[in-house]
Amino acid sequence: MALAAERQPVLDVQAVRDLFPILEQRVHGKPLVYLDNAATTQRPRAVLDAMAEFYESYNANVHRGIYAFSEKASARYEEVRSKVQALIGAAAPEEIVFTRGTTEALNLVAQSWGRANLREGDEILVTEMEHHSNFVPWQMVAKETGARLRCARVTDEGRLDREDFRANLTGRTRIVALAHVSNVLGTINPVADLAREAHTRGAIVVVDGAQAAGHLPVDVRALGCDFYAFSAHKMYGPTGVGALYGRLDLLDAMEPTMGGGGMIGEVTLERTTWADVPHRFEAGTMPIAEVIALGAAVDFLLDLDRETIRAHEERLTSYALARLKSCRGVKVFGPPTTAGRAPVLSLASHDVHPHDLATVMDRDGVAVRAGHHCAQPLMRRLGVGATARASFALYNTTDEVDAFIRSLEHAEAFFRGS
Numbered sequence: 001m002a003l004a005a006e007r008q009p010v011l012d013v014q015a016v017r018d019l020f021p022i023l024e025q026r027v028h029g030k031p032l033v034y035l036d037n038a039a040t041t042q043r044p045r046a047v048l049d050a051m052a053e054f055y056e057s058y059n060a061n062v063h064r065g066i067y068a069f070s071e072k073a074s075a076r077y078e079e080v081r082s083k084v085q086a087l088i089g090a091a092a093p094e095e096i097v098f099t100r101g102t103t104e105a106l107n108l109v110a111q112s113w114g115r116a117n118l119r120e121g122d123e124i125l126v127t128e129m130e131h132h133s134n135f136v137p138w139q140m141v142a143k144e145t146g147a148r149l150r151c152a153r154v155t156d157e158g159r160l161d162r163e164d165f166r167a168n169l170t171g172r173t174r175i176v177a178l179a180h181v182s183n184v185l186g187t188i189n190p191v192a193d194l195a196r197e198a199h200t201r202g203a204i205v206v207v208d209g210a211q212a213a214g215h216l217p218v219d220v221r222a223l224g225c226d227f228y229a230f231s232a233h234k235m236y237g238p239t240g241v242g243a244l245y246g247r248l249d250l251l252d253a254m255e256p257t258m259g260g261g262g263m264i265g266e267v268t269l270e271r272t273t274w275a276d277v278p279h280r281f282e283a284g285t286m287p288i289a290e291v292i293a294l295g296a297a298v299d300f301l302l303d304l305d306r307e308t309i310r311a312h313e314e315r316l317t318s319y320a321l322a323r324l325k326s327c328r329g330v331k332v333f334g335p336p337t338t339a340g341r342a343p344v345l346s347l348a349s350h351d352v353h354p355h356d357l358a359t360v361m362d363r364d365g366v367a368v369r370a371g372h373h374c375a376q377p378l379m380r381r382l383g384v385g386a387t388a389r390a391s392f393a394l395y396n397t398t399d400e401v402d403a404f405i406r407s408l409e410h411a412e413a414f415f416r417g418s
């Protein structure tokens, strides 16, 4: 697939769009302008085909049968581990644990590493821009263990307040958990620097990569993090599957949080020993078709080249930021330029509630999300109850940004009665 011109970071967007059947849909008689990619992206034909092919031609459970289909399914399933390893620069396929998604991956670290290592008075440091998935699991394990949850502030520009982060990082910090990219502000956190600071204090670093994996080149070893979580459905793969990267020595020392088939070494009436990493953490029948289709999504991303994708999405974001400047009464949250910013744009209108904006925009075929985006502490910091959010993916175009702005102006005019 030669969609990315060699060595030249220009994406052939029309060729990419042709790979996504859903983008041909019309909504309320208008062409679909899908700008809710932070919630979930669409899937290319190759991902849909991978799922269908599994069910149509070699459906079987994995790691069980000694017949051809099961062996083929098992091999395909395990191949995806190596693909994900390559996608994020892990050292070994065993460092990749399949989960239901980011949420389950973060809960796994909290419930396994957290419960085993946190003592009363220990501290967990998160940031004000976390999704509830990277907040609530830490609050839960803090309550169970007597650890204290601290939270580093966000600046008015929507970046992490580095001074406040340092002030909250103490000799008692055992875990630093933060988003690679904020799902509300689009802010890209300087994870490598923050991880270095956290490690000098002896803390482990857990990164919520849900909004990064499909948009930025990710290299967990360059980031220096200990755990990295992401969801397939936000990077052109299916729902119901994601992955947790964990440093092998850490995973090796961890207990499973779920017991059942496939995760054991030996079971007797008295006790059970665990399977090796990563199978120890994959109890029960996993979403096999989804894992295999995740592999197709990884192939798709690597084929296009993530620097090229990043450059395209940066152009869209820059163009949208420039156009939004001329929208009267509209405030855009997050960094004002594309430096350290991913393609997520949250805004509030002086006159119109975000839900009303989104409702009118839907009539124009423009899909944006309105709400608190599962980031209520951040909403409080921003002084709003909700925002309207547009988030771009590699198949979006500047024409669609124009349609978004037109629709936004239309919604504003509609509610102002002008």
Ligand code: 7TS
Binding pocket: 038, 039, 040, 100, 101, 102, 103, 104, 131, 133, 134, 179, 181, 182, 183, 208, 210, 211, 231, 369, 373, 374
């Ligand atoms: N972390 C971040 C930063 C997210 O944006 C999301 C989902 C999650 C974790 C949870 O991912 P899941 O796949 O386990 O559900 N964010 C959004 C969103 O912004 N709008 O809908 C879902």
